[in-house]
Amino acid sequence: MLYAQTRPADKRAALRSRLSSGEILRFPGAFNPLSARLIERKGFEGVYISGAVLSADLGLPDIGLTTLTEVAGRAKQIARMTELPAIVDADTGFGEAMNVARTVQEMEDAGLAGLHIEDQVNPKRCGHLDGKQVVDEYTALQRIRAAVDARRDPNFLIMARTDIRAVEGLDAAVTRAKRLVDAGADAVFPEALTTLAEFEAVRAAVDVPLLANMTEFGKSGLFTVQQLADVGMNIVIWPVSLLRLAMGVAGRGLDELMDAGSLAARLDEMQHRAELYELIDYEGYNHFDSSVFNFTLPPA
Numbered sequence: 584m585l586y587a588q589t590r591p592a593d594k595r596a597a598l599r600s601r602l603s604s605g606e607i608l609r610f611p612g613a614f615n616p617l618s619a620r621l622i623e624r625k626g627f628e629g630v631y632i633s634g635a636v637l638s639a640d641l642g643l644p645d646i647g648l649t650t651l652t653e654v655a656g657r658a659k660q661i662a663r664m665t666e667l668p669a670i671v672d673a674d675t676g677f678g679e680a681m682n683v684a685r686t687v688q689e690m691e692d693a694g695l696a697g698l699h700i701e702d703q704v705n706p707k708r709c710g711h712l713d714g715k716q717v718v719d720e721y722t723a724l725q726r727i728r729a730a731v732d733a734r735r736d737p738n739f740l741i742m743a744r745t746d747i748r749a750v751e752g753l754d755a756a757v758t759r760a761k762r763l764v765d766a767g768a769d770a771v772f773p774e775a776l777t778t779l780a781e782f783e784a785v786r787a788a789v790d791v792p793l794l795a796n797m798t799e800f801g802k803s804g805l806f807t808v809q810q811l812a813d814v815g816m817n818i819v820i821w822p823v824s825l826l827r828l829a830m831g832v833a834g835r836g837l838d839e840l841m842d843a844g845s846l847a848a849r850l851d852e853m854q855h856r857a858e859l860y861e862l863i864d865y866e867g868y869n870h871f872d873s874s875v876f877n878f879t880l881p882p883a
């Protein structure tokens with residue numbers, strides 16, 4: 584009932600130990616707290632909280648319009664609803680070094696297991712769009728140093744994302760990945776790599792965990808978990824996929840409603856009321872209710 588039982592510190596420790604076991608961890612993106620529950624129920628290892636989804640949810644493009652307070656607040660709502668570790672997209676850290684430090688502490692307090700900070704200039708944009716710009720190496724490394732120095736739980740995962748591949752090419756991405764690790768990054772997210780060979784090249788350069796972003800309609804091929812495991816990836820995200828699926832079905836449902844005046848033909852595509860109630864543990868609330876309202880005062 585209510586929120587997850589696992590404490591954030593335990594989620595972080597669990598993530599660290601699963602990462603060091605060498606298995607590949609699958610993190611679909613939750614588009615709300617309820618979908619984080621579904622991800623857990625289906626057997627995935629973690630929940631990703633996407634900046635693109637958070638902004639789209641507000642009807643906004645992913646160009647750095649959301650604030651730290653908004654992202655930390657929503658991330659907390661999502662993270663507390665699942666026993667799984669959640670990793671949040673912290674964009675460029677919401678400013679420069681001192682802001683990055685505060686972002687890390689806010690995300691720790693929000694119950695996240697880790698975050699990623701990217702090396703794009705402000706305002707940032709989706710990593711799979713053209714016309715991105717990245718900051719110089721000094722600024723990129725400073726963001727990561729600030730993040731690492733600010734965390735209070737040593738298990739809080741500081742992941743450095745680099746967007747440099749699409750701007751300056753693969754060699755630059757390999758070099759930057761190495762430098763980010765030297766600056767203290769626990770893991771690296773090389774954004775917008777195109778082929779498995781590119782993932783392999785980054786793998787050969789660093790020995791920290793690597794994240795592969797399987798976002799659709801972008802620059803990367805959509806590789807399977809097995810293919811990514813075979814080239815040494817450690818975490819895979821499908822950041823926007825559940826939102827895309829849900830919005831796709833919602834749009835088709837609205838068309839049907841407009842044309843036919845009823846959704847009776849679409850019941851198969853809907854989550855059943857019983858499934859929803861099971862996912863939110865409706866039964867647990869009934870038990871709680873009946874025990875609280877059965878309570879009788881002891882005699883005076």
Ligand SMILES: C[C@](O)(C(=O)O)[C@H](CC(=O)O)C(=O)O
Nearest residue numbers: 633634635709710711798822
């Ligand atoms: C991973 C990402 O940063 C996100 O916000 O989810 C995006 C995803 C997307 O826009 O498809 C990204 O920049 O890759």
Ligand SMILES: [Mg+2]
Nearest residue numbers: 633634635672
């Ligand atoms: Mg993002």
